[in-house]
Each structure stands twice: as C-alpha cells, then as structure tokens.
Amino acid sequence: MEEWINELQKWLKQADQLIHLIGEVPTVQFYVAIGVLLLTSVLYLLVLVLKRTKSNTIVFAGLSGSGKTVIFYQLRDGSSHQGTVTSMDPNVDSFVLHSESDKVGEVNPVHVIDVPGHSRLRTKLDEYLPQAAGLVFVVDALDFLPNCRGAAEYLYYILTKASVVKKKIPMLILCNKTDKVTAHTKEFIRKLLEKEIDKLWTSIKNCYI
Amino acid sequence: MLEQLLIFTRGGLILWTCKELGNALKGSPIDTLIRSCLLEERSGDLSYNYDAPGAAYTLKWTFNNDLGLIFVAVYQRILHLFYVDDLLATVKREFSQLYDSKKMDYYDFDDIYRQLQKEAEARAEELKKSSKLQFGGSRSTNFQSKKQGQAAVIGRSDGGNQKSNGSGKDGGDKDSIVSRKLQNGNSNGHQNGIESYATGDGKGKENRESEAGAFDVNKLQKKLRSKGGKKTDTTTITNKAPKVDSNKKITKKNRVWDDAPTQPKLDFTDPADERGDENFEVVAKDHGKSMMDKEEIISSDDESEEEEDEEVGADNKPNAKKTGWFSSMFQSITGKANLDKADLEPALKGLKDRLMTKNVAEEIAEKLCESVAASLEGKKMGSFTRISSTVKTAMEEALVRILTPKRSIDILRDVHAAKEQGKPYVVVFVGVNGVGKSTNLAKVAYWLQQHKVSVMMAACDTFRSGAVEQLRTHARRLNIPIFEKGYEKDPAVVAKEAIQEAARNGSDVVLVDTAGRMQDNEPLMRALSKLIYLNNPDLVLFVGEALVGNDAVDQLSKFNQKLADLANSPNARLIDGILLTKFDTIDDKVGAALSMVYISGAPVMFVGCGQSYTDLKKLNVKSIIKTLLM
Numbered sequence: 001m002e003e004w005i006n007e008l009q010k011w012l013k014q015a016d017q018l019i020h021l022i023g024e025v026p027t028v029q030f031y032v033a034i035g036v037l038l039l040t041s042v043l044y045l046l047v048l049v050l051k052r053t054k055s056n057t058i059v060f061a062g063l064s065g066s067g068k069t070v071i072f073y074q075l076r077d078g079s080s081h082q083g084t085v086t087s088m089d090p091n092v093d094s095f096v097l098h099s100e101s102d103k104v105g106e107v108n109p110v111h112v113i114d115v116p117g118h119s120r121l122r123t124k125l126d127e128y129l130p131q132a133a134g135l136v137f138v139v140d141a142l143d144f145l146p147n148c149r150g151a152a153e154y155l156y157y158i159l160t161k162a163s164v165v166k167k168k169i170p171m172l173i174l175c176n177k178t179d180k181v182t183a184h185t186k187e188f189i190r191k192l193l194e195k196e197i198d199k200l201w202t203s204i205k206n207c208y209i
Numbered sequence: 210m211l212e213q214l215l216i217f218t219r220g221g222l223i224l225w226t227c228k229e230l231g232n233a234l235k236g237s238p239i240d241t242l243i244r245s246c247l248l249e250e251r252s253g254d255l256s257y258n259y260d261a262p263g264a265a266y267t268l269k270w271t272f273n274n275d276l277g278l279i280f281v282a283v284y285q286r287i288l289h290l291f292y293v294d295d296l297l298a299t300v301k302r303e304f305s306q307l308y309d310s311k312k313m314d315y316y317d318f319d320d321i322y323r324q325l326q327k328e329a330e331a332r333a334e335e336l337k338k339s340s341k342l343q344f345g346g347s348r349s350t351n352f353q354s355k356k357q358g359q360a361a362v363i364g365r366s367d368g369g370n371q372k373s374n375g376s377g378k379d380g381g382d383k384d385s386i387v388s389r390k391l392q393n394g395n396s397n398g399h400q401n402g403i404e405s406y407a408t409g410d411g412k413g414k415e416n417r418e419s420e421a422g423a424f425d426v427n428k429l430q431k432k433l434r435s436k437g438g439k440k441t442d443t444t445t446i447t448n449k450a451p452k453v454d455s456n457k458k459i460t461k462k463n464r465v466w467d468d469a470p471t472q473p474k475l476d477f478t479d480p481a482d483e484r485g486d487e488n489f490e491v492v493a494k495d496h497g498k499s500m501m502d503k504e505e506i507i508s509s510d511d512e513s514e515e516e517e518d519e520e521v522g523a524d525n526k527p528n529a530k531k532t533g534w535f536s537s538m539f540q541s542i543t544g545k546a547n548l549d550k551a552d553l554e555p556a557l558k559g560l561k562d563r564l565m566t567k568n569v570a571e572e573i574a575e576k577l578c579e580s581v582a583a584s585l586e587g588k589k590m591g592s593f594t595r596i597s598s599t600v601k602t603a604m605e606e607a608l609v610r611i612l613t614p615k616r617s618i619d620i621l622r623d624v625h626a627a628k629e630q631g632k633p634y635v636v637v638f639v640g641v642n643g644v645g646k647s648t649n650l651a652k653v654a655y656w657l658q659q660h661k662v663s664v665m666m667a668a669c670d671t672f673r674s675g676a677v678e679q680l681r682t683h684a685r686r687l688n689i690p691i692f693e694k695g696y697e698k699d700p701a702v703v704a705k706e707a708i709q710e711a712a713r714n715g716s717d718v719v720l721v722d723t724a725g726r727m728q729d730n731e732p733l734m735r736a737l738s739k740l741i742y743l744n745n746p747d748l749v750l751f752v753g754e755a756l757v758g759n760d761a762v763d764q765l766s767k768f769n770q771k772l773a774d775l776a777n778s779p780n781a782r783l784i785d786g787i788l789l790t791k792f793d794t795i796d797d798k799v800g801a802a803l804s805m806v807y808i809s810g811a812p813v814m815f816v817g818c819g820q821s822y823t824d825l826k827k828l829n830v831k832s833i834i835k836t837l838l839m
Binding site for chain 2: 065080082
C-alpha cells in the first residue's frame with residue numbers, strides 16, 4: 001500500500017509539473033482547443049452512428065433487353081413514355097412509387113438504380129453493389145431459351161460476388177414480359193436456371209482439380 | 210427523306226421521335242448502333258450502316274455530352290442526303306434549350322423540328338448548286354471538324370476535304386505496305402487485293418466516297434497510283450508461273466555417274482517415324498501446371514502523379530498564352546467550364562502519342578481518341594479536375610469497355626456443352642506465317658488435357674515442310690492422337706475426315722492446324738474460307754504475334770473480310786477469338802492486343818508467353834490498361 005501511495009504521489013508530482021508547463025499557455029486558448037477536440041470527436045461518432053442506418057437502394061440488374069429501364073420508368077411515372085433503347089448509362093433516381101403517389105400520409109421514397117445489362121458495361125454493377133439493400137434480377141420470360149446460358153452466367157456472377165455474399169443482400173428474380181402469350185412460366189424458368197447454374201458450377205469445379 | 214429521327218438519353222429513354230416520319234424501322238437499327246458502334250468506342254465514325262432483311266439504312270448521330278443526350282438520324286442508304294449533319298446540329302442546339310430533366314414529353318418540339326428540316330433542306334439545295342461551281346477550291350480547311358457540319362459553305366466541301374485527306378493518308382500507308390510486300394517477293398495477286406481493299410473498306414469510307422457526287426479528285430489520285438503500280442503486274446505474272454510449276458511433282462531421272470549402283474531410296478528418314486508410337490517411349494511427363502490456371506496477382510499501386518505531369522507539360526505547345534493557362538487553372542478550380550474541342554486536343558494528342566509508343570496501331574489510336582473526344586465534348590468538368598485527368602479517366606473507361614470480352618471466353622464450358630450434344634468441339638487455328646500456330650496449339654492441347662478433356666490434333670498444314678512431323682512430335686510428347694494425311698492434300702478434306710474420326714473415337718476436342726498465309730494471298734484465303742465453310746468449326750482462333758505493329762490491323766481486317774466475302778452463305782463464320790503469341794518478347798509494348806481487339810471485336814482468349822507447354826495464360830485487362838496508359 002505504501003508503495004502504491006508513493007507511486008501515486010510521484011505521478012501527481014509529474015502531472016503537476018506538466019500542468020505548470022502547459023500552464024504557460026494562456027488558459028482560455030487551452031480550453032478552446034480542448035473544446036474543439038471534443039466537438040470533432042462527438043461529430044465523428046455521430047456520423048458513424050448515422051451511417052449505420054439502412055440504405056433503401058434497390059438495384060435492378062439483368063441481361064440487355066430484359067426490360068429494366070421500362071420497369072424503372074413504370075415504377076416512377078406509371079408509363080414508359082415513348083419506349084426505350086439499350087441503356088449506356090445507369091438510371092439512378094429516388095422517388096415515391098407511382099402507384100403509391102396518391103396515398104395519403106407518409107410515404108417513403110425508394111432509391112432505385114437501373115444498371116445497364118450490356119456485357120461491356122458489366123463493371124458498372126460493381127460501383128453500385130456496395131450500397132444495395134436489395135437486388136432484383138430481371139429475366140426476359142419471352143425470349144428466355146436463347147439467352148438462358150447468358151442469364152445463368154450473369155446470375156452466377158452476381159451470386160458469387162464477395163459483396164453480395166458477405167452482406168447477404170436479398171435477391172429477387174423477376175420474370176418479365178409474362179403478359180405475352182408465348183412467355184414461359186415461372187417454374188420452367190426456375191428449373192432451367194437451376195440446371196444451367198448447376199452445369200456452370202460443375203464445370204468451374206472441374207477447373208480446379 | 211429521313212426514315213426516322215430519334216432523341217434519347219444515355220440511360221435509354223426515348224425523349225422524342227418525329228411523328229410525321231411514322232414508318233416503323235425494320236429490324237432494330239438503333240439498338241444495333243448502340244451495341245456495335247457507340248459501345249465499341251467507334252463513336253468517332255461518321256456514320257454506321259445497318260442491314261436488315263428488307264432494308265439497308267445508314268445512321269448518323271451526334272451527342273450532347275453535357276446533358277447526356279444522343280440524337281440519331283436514320284435514312285435509306287441509297288439516298289445520299291447531304292443535309293443530315295446540318296440538321297442534327299441544329300436539332301441538337303434547339304432541343305438542348307428546351308430540355309428539362311424532369312420533362313418526359315416534348316410534343317411542342319414537333320413544329321420546331323418541321324421548320325428546322327425545311328431550313329436544312331433549303332440550305333442543302335443551295336449548297337448543291339453553289340458547290341458544283343466552287344469544288345476543289347478550299348483544300349486547306351482543317352481536318353478535325355467532322356461530325357457537325359457547322360455553317361452552310363463548310364458543310365459540303367468539308368465532306369469532300371476530309372475524304373480526300375483521309376484517303377490520301379491511307380493511300381500513303383497502302384503504298385508503303387505494297388513496297389514492303391514487293392520486297393518480300395510475295396506478290397501473287399496482291400494488286401487485286403489493294404484495289405478491292407481501296408474500294409471495299411468499311412468504317413464509313415465508302416459512305417464518304419459515295420457522297421462525292423461531282424468531280425472526284427479521290428478516284429483520280431487512285432488511278433494515278435495504280436498506273437504506277439501496274440508496272441509491277443508483269444513481274445507478278447512471271448512470278449506466278451514458276452510457283453505453280455513447283456507445286457506439281459516433277460519427277461526427274463537421277464543422273465548416274467561412274468556406273469554407281471542406282472539408289473532408289475533417297476529418303477533417309479527413320480522408317481519408324483512413319484508410325485511413331487512403337488519406337489519411342491512415351492514422354493508424357495507432367496510439365497507442371499499451365500499458367501492459365503494460375504491466378505495473377507496485380508500490384509495495385511497508383512502511378513505517380515508527378516511524372517505524368519512532367520510528360521504532359523512537355524507535350525503542351527510552348528506558345529500557350531499565360532492568360533490561357535491562368536484561366537484554365539481558374540476554371541479547373543471552379544469547375545464550370547464546358548469542355549471544348551480545342552481544350553481536348555493537346556491532352557488527346559499526348560494520349561495518342563503515348564499509345565503509339567506502346568505499339569498501338571496508328572489508325573486505332575486515332576479512332577480511339579476521336580471516340581473519346583466525341584464522348585467528352587461539351588461536358589462540364591467537375592471542380593478541381595484538370596483536363597488531362599478527365600481525358601485519362603475517359604480513355605481508361607473506353608479501354609476497359611473494349612478489352613472486356615463481349616461473351617464468355619470460358620472454352621471449358623463450351624466443350625462440356627458440345628460433349629453433351631455428342632459431337633466434338635472443333636477449333637481452327639489461322640494466322641499468317643510464323644506467328645506460332647503449331648506451338649500454341651500444343652500448349653492449348655496440354656492445358657485441355659490437364660482439365661481431363663480428351664484432345665485430338667488434325668494436321669491440316671499440308672504445305673509447309675515438316676509441319677506434320679512437328680505436330681507428330683508434340684502429339685507423341687503429350688500422348689494425344691493425331692490425324693494426318695501427309696502433304697499435298699486438300700486441307701478442307703483432311704479436316705473433315707479428322708472430325709469424323711474424332712466423333713468415332715470419342716474425342717472431346719479437335720484442334721486443327723492450318724498453314725500460315727498472307728492476308729493478300731487470294732487463292733490461299735479462298736482455301737481457308739472453304740475449310741471453315743465446309744467444317745463449320747465451333748471456334749475460329751486467329752493467332753497473332755504481339756510483336757506486330759500496324760500490320761495487325763491489316764491482317765485482321767483482311768482475314769475477316771475474305772472470310773465474309775468468299776463464304777457461300779449469308780451468315781459467314783468470322784474470327785471468334787484471338788490468341789496472342791510471343792508476349793514474353795515485348796516488355797511493355799502491349800498495344801498489339803488493343804489494336805487486334807478493336808479492329809475485329811473478338812476477345813483475346815489466350816496469351817502465349819514462352820515456348821514450353823505451360824506458357825499459356827489469360828489476358829489480364831487491368832494490367833494491360835495500366836501498362837498502356839503509364
């Protein structure tokens with residue numbers, strides 16, 4: 001105990017000396033400096049806390065020609081206006097859904113990103129995945145068979161991305177253009193996609209024997 | 210009369226189409242334009258030709274990069290409308306004033322458009338009358354002003370200028386290629402090749418020519434050049450005769466001296482070589498893991514900003530005014546400037562020179578820079594960015610877009626798919642002489658073998674001495690069956706029989722080796738086209754060496770052209786992939802990869818980097834781009 005108290009006293013003496021040294025600085029400025037430090041650390045902690053709130057970004061991905069841009073404008077304005085062509089840039093917007101625009105009361109806007117599906121622009125998807133809270137994979141149910149392999153490859157590519165796996169981003173597969181008579185059914189598409197992904201998986205597995 | 214005029218955003222939404230020209234377009238020309246031209250970094254071209262069953266359209270376009278709008282005009286190719294560029298420019302101007310990002314319908318633009326069209330047509334009529342009098346006068350206006358025909362007089366004669374300038378430049382190129390080929394003594398019918406190349410080259414050149422109308426200075430220049438070249442024709446004819454003769458078998462009687470016993474056998478090759486397997490021990494040792502399967506570790510350090518500054522500073526013209534520099538610095542801080550063509554020029558020139566020092570073909574570098582300029586013109590710069598960094602990022606994005614393959618290049622998947630259908634997967638290796646087809650064929654065979662795929666080789670190089678033996682040696686070392694028929698046989702028939710044999714004994718993949726041939730050699734190209742047409746391979750792999758410079762453009766475009774022309778069916782097989790060889794001989798002059806991919810649109814599937822079996826790897830897009838722009 002004695003030694004403890006001795007140690008403490010030595011400490012206090014040293015602290016005293018330090019404070020005397022610092023005491024040469026005018027006290028007002030000293031307190032202002034400490035105040036600023038505290039303020040910035042509080043702000044920083046606030047920002048950290050705020051950032052953790054969930055983002056409400058939905059990303060639409062899929063092969064070129066599956067109808068993502070049409071869906072985007074349909075959700076936003078209720079119609080696709082005069083039609084669309086192959087997108088070269090993503091469509092990003094935050095809006096209240098058109099179907100909910102006449103609802104009374106508090107409606108949360110959604111942040112929707114429509115990423116171009118052309119194979120040359122696939123790298124654009126990587127920019128938007130980190131902020132995605134959910135992903136919708138759009139499949140063309142009308143023209144499915146010729147594009148089956150491409151769709152399966154793209155889907156496989158997204159499913160095996162590190163960011164998607166780590167954050168466990170929920171995914172939805174949307175079969176588009178089912179109003180047409182010759183469109184395939186949900187079950188057919190699901191079975192075919194499963195088969196293709198299986199084939200992909202086995203062939204990639206065999207690569208690394 | 211225009212077929213259609215569209216305005217759409219970069220995100221894909223159509224903002225306005227002309228209601229009067231209500232004809233539905235056959236096929237989908239706009240989508241094809243975007244996919245094959247604008248996304249392929251050919252937006253610097255003047256026009257794009259689209260063929261659909263029942264219609265042949267030409268498309269012209271212009272960008273408003275600031276607002277992210279694209280204006281496209283479609284018209285029938287047989288009509289030569291001169292006012293389209295002018296009309297597009299005026300439409301762009303008027304619409305940009307009307308544009309509001311919230312507004313989706315622009316029905317009030319219809320009247321404005323009608324008026325603009327009338328004005329444009331009237332101007333074109335005046336021009337036609339006046340230009341017939343004053344053509345040939347102004348040859349010196351600048352080469353740069355291409356797309357937007359600015360004012361009336363410049364519009365038409367400008368078209369004439371850059372056409373004659375452009376073909377003059379290319380004519381010079383061709384002349385040098387002609388003289389080189391003459392020196393090599395490879396002259397079979399190359400004169401025909403040059404003529405057909407001059408008239409049949411795509412990329413909008415024929416559009417420029419057909420738009421001439423009156424007195425064609427261009428054709429006169431070509432005639433003068435060909436007159437000079439006609440003298441060499443006689444030499445080609447004489448060269449042709451002995452070559453044909455040597456192909457036929459001339460059996461000479463052996464001269465006998467001093468009553469020595471006749472030696473009937475002059476062939477001293479080891480008889481065991483004819484049926485190689487028995488006498489040689491199987492040297493199928495494992496050479497290690499092929500480099501295709503090794504993951505490449507890319508160092509992700511950024512290049513230093515400082516040395517780039519100095520380079521760009523040296524490139525800048527020394528007579529840049531002090532006030533110009535100050536205002537540009539000011540603008541770069543505030544970031545409100547609209548990028549002008551004049552601003553982009555020095556940065557683009559610096560980039561083009563840098564690309565050319567990395568062995569990118571001059572034509573390709575030029576086209577790429579034009580495309581980047583087209584996509585950046587009129588764009589607002591962000592704050593605190595310099596023009597050179599904006600241009601560099603745009604160029605990087607463009608290069609990523611070009612080098613990223615359009616479709617999956619995973620051959621193993623395709624092999625498995627063909628296996629399920631029960632037929633062998635056929636790969637044909639084509640290329641000019643001496644690029645490394647046989648060596649790399651063996652490397653690919655080794656790699657496939659490592660993935661438990663049964664391979665068979667087909668020796669369809671029946672011309673070059675020792676080609677069959679070369680393949681036989683490889684086959685023995687790798688313990689792979691080989692199908693051969695010796696020399697002087699028709700390669701197409703040999704390939705057909707090889708594929709049938711493979712189907713019989715259950716091989717998964719057939720690798721077909723062909724003889725090297727120059728792209729100007731008409732009979733050899735015809736033979737190659739026949740081989741491909743007859744056998745319909747799954748993959749036509751063009752083997753090109755990384756050391757090639759500007760000739761890569763010529764090789765690939767002529768190969769594709771000949772394959773398309775000489776095939777009998779409308780949908781001809783073109784080159785599906787590229788195999789880049791001798792990559793270890795270039796340390797950082799990697800531009801040949803870019804030239805080849807740009808000109809053909811085919812992805813680079815393999816890269817050969819050495820002479821042993823394991824020296825085969827995949828193309829690493831990021832490291833190539835880093836090396837190109839360093």
